[in-house]
Amino acid sequence: MRTRYSLFGFPGIIFGLFLVIIFLTSAAADNFDQLRKDAAKIKTIQARFVQKKSMKILSNPLVSEGLFYYAAPDSFRWEYLKPLRSVVIAHKGDTKRYIASGGKMIEDKTGGVQAMKIVLNEIAGWMSGKFDQNPSFATTLKEGAYTEITLTPVEKNMAGMIEKIKITLSKKETAVKSVKIIESANAFTRIDFSDVQINKVISDKTFQDAE
Amino acid sequence: MKRIFPLILITIFLTSCQSLPVINASAPPADEKISACPFPFLKERYRLIHAIEIRMAGNSPGAIIGVTLADPATRLISCAILTAEGIVLFEAEEDAGLLKVNRALPPFDSADFAQNMIADIKLIFLAPAGKIVEKGILPGGAAVCRWREEDSGWIDVLSNQPKYIEIKRYSSCGSLKRHVKFEKTDKNIYQKIELRANELYNYSLLMTLIEAQPVKEELLINKAQGKKK
Numbered sequence: 001m002r003t004r005y006s007l008f009g010f011p012g013i014i015f016g017l018f019l020v021i022i023f024l025t026s027a028a029a030d031n032f033d034q035l036r037k038d039a040a041k042i043k044t045i046q047a048r049f050v051q052k053k054s055m056k057i058l059s060n061p062l063v064s065e066g067l068f069y070y071a072a073p074d075s076f077r078w079e080y081l082k083p084l085r086s087v088v089i090a091h092k093g094d095t096k097r098y099i100a101s102g103g104k105m106i107e108d109k110t111g112g113v114q115a116m117k118i119v120l121n122e123i124a125g126w127m128s129g130k131f132d133q134n135p136s137f138a139t140t141l142k143e144g145a146y147t148e149i150t151l152t153p154v155e156k157n158m159a160g161m162i163e164k165i166k167i168t169l170s171k172k173e174t175a176v177k178s179v180k181i182i183e184s185a186n187a188f189t190r191i192d193f194s195d196v197q198i199n200k201v202i203s204d205k206t207f208q209d210a211e
Numbered sequence: 212m213k214r215i216f217p218l219i220l221i222t223i224f225l226t227s228c229q230s231l232p233v234i235n236a237s238a239p240p241a242d243e244k245i246s247a248c249p250f251p252f253l254k255e256r257y258r259l260i261h262a263i264e265i266r267m268a269g270n271s272p273g274a275i276i277g278v279t280l281a282d283p284a285t286r287l288i289s290c291a292i293l294t295a296e297g298i299v300l301f302e303a304e305e306d307a308g309l310l311k312v313n314r315a316l317p318p319f320d321s322a323d324f325a326q327n328m329i330a331d332i333k334l335i336f337l338a339p340a341g342k343i344v345e346k347g348i349l350p351g352g353a354a355v356c357r358w359r360e361e362d363s364g365w366i367d368v369l370s371n372q373p374k375y376i377e378i379k380r381y382s383s384c385g386s387l388k389r390h391v392k393f394e395k396t397d398k399n400i401y402q403k404i405e406l407r408a409n410e411l412y413n414y415s416l417l418m419t420l421i422e423a424q425p426v427k428e429e430l431l432i433n434k435a436q437g438k439k440k
Contacts, residue, residue: 053297057278057289059424062260064297083421084262084276086295099274099295101264108273181297184314189297 045070047196051080055187068193075207091207098210105210137165228384231365234347234355248346248356249370251378251393251400252338256282256426259336259401261418268413275300277418280426281336288332292319305329331406331416334380335391339366353377364388376400399423 046069052061064084069077076090085100097108137151151165166180181189258280265273280289285306292301301319303312312325344365345357355369363383370376373395380389387409394403404418 051297053293055291055299055302057258057280057291057302058260059258059426062276062278062293062297062421064295080295083260084274084295086274099264099272101272101274106272183299187299 043072043199044202045196045198046200046202047193049194050192052190052192053187054190061190069202069206071202071207077206087210089207089210096210107210228382229386231357231381231385232349232355232367234345234349234357236347248343249354249368249376250338251368251376253281253283253336256280256284257336258422258424258426259420260422261401261404261420263419264417266415266417276421279332279336281332282426283337286333286337286340288329288337290328290332301325301328303329331389331408334366334378334389335404335406336401339368341366 046067049066049068051064051066053064054061062083064080065082066078066080068079069075074090074093077087079085079087085105087098087105089096089098098105099108100106138154140150140152142148142150146168149167151167153162153164162181162183164182166178166182168178168180179191179193181191183189258278261277261279263275263277265275274295276293276295278291278293281287287304287306289304290302291299293299298316299314300316301312301324302314303310303325305311310325310329315325339358339360341358341360343356344359345355347355349355349369351371353369353371355367358366358368360366365381365385367379367381368376369379375395376393378389378391379387382388389409390407392405393400394405396402399420401418401423402420404416406416406418408414
């Protein structure tokens with residue numbers, strides 16, 4: 001199980017993060033009860049993202065771009081458009097991962113799907129705004145010029161993979177400033193979201209067709 | 212049973228060994244100019260990032276991002292494997308034959324994986340550590356140079372005009388272990404690479420170049436900093 005979690009848990013974590021971010025942003029509040037109430041109002045989310053991976057071996061960050069979709073209660077699509085096209089789709093309790101091969105999107109059946117379900121179950125807590133109650137992370141919220149949320153993994157299997165997650169958002173703006181996933185002193189991933197649209201209709205096909 | 216077992220082993224050994232492909236019109240060995248041989252290898256320090264599709268017998272394909280930092284002068288190799296999502300699954304370096312694994316998450320945490328991966332990277336990007344022992348033409352018409360490796364085995368580097376440059380690594384008893392194909396394009400020689408491995412579990416890698424850039428003093432600086440620590 002550890003294997004699959006390592007390989008495929010990351011998108012799940014990102015899903016969860018995104019939802020946390022959106023909840024926090026829409027709430028613009030500093031108490032968790034209010035966030036839970038606001039979370040219930042969100043039916044759909046869609047956004048673009050740019051991911052910058054920094055590590056010692058890279059002189060410049062490796063930049064990836066993609067799209068994110070969510071529809072309540074449990075449909076996700078996390079899609080990388082470049083440099084390596086891949087899609088993770090969760091819909092009606094079924095989770096699938098696809099990769100581009102020979103010009104087509106083919107299903108990755110390496111066994112990560114089961115693990116994705118477990119991860120998605122974990123973040124179901126986040127979906128309902130209960131991210132401060134998730135036993136996998138210790139959560140702190142710091143107010144300043146920006147609101148900064150820090151998630152620190154408490155479970156050993158994730159602690160080996162992720163050291164800390166920092167979410168920074170502006171109090172005034174409705175958009176998130178940044179998400180930084182810190183793996184070690186020399187390796188981190190920064191994700192910037194843009195064109196965030198909340199409660200706009202998303203076709204069911206988005207969660208059924210990988211192409 | 213005790214008497215039969217060695218016989219079985221000998222039989223397996225003999226049947227697994229094959230003869231190397233015959234090279235015709237072979238030129239005098241070793242002292243010939245190396246420039247006449249196909250040379251798909253790096254000539255200076257380079258950083259290369261590839262999208263890699265992995266295919267293993269009996270498994271569906273997987274996709275990763277591979278980062279390689281290679282110095283042909285010192286044969287220093289640094290490498291990393293990332294998921295599309297950006298998580299680092301594996302990170303290692305080899306300097307002067309010493310392998311150091313900095314990070315290895317499953318399924319890349321087996322004892323042999325790091326060594327095999329570094330060996331594959333060297334095969335693709337660095338000229339063989341050995342001598343050219345034969346040159347000529349293969350029966351199919353491809354120009355070939357045959358290297359004798361320092362440790363064991365042979366490496367054929369061949370040019371199939373106009374489509375491919377190929378590398379074939381043979382074991383000491385002549386069985387084909389690796390086959391690398393570089394697609395000849397107007398772009399970088401490392402734009403499209405295919406590696407096929409013949410092992411207990413066969414696998415192939417289809418590598419598509421994302422980024423390639425020469426590296427100036429970075430490797431030396433990192434090395435010096437490492438030694439200070």
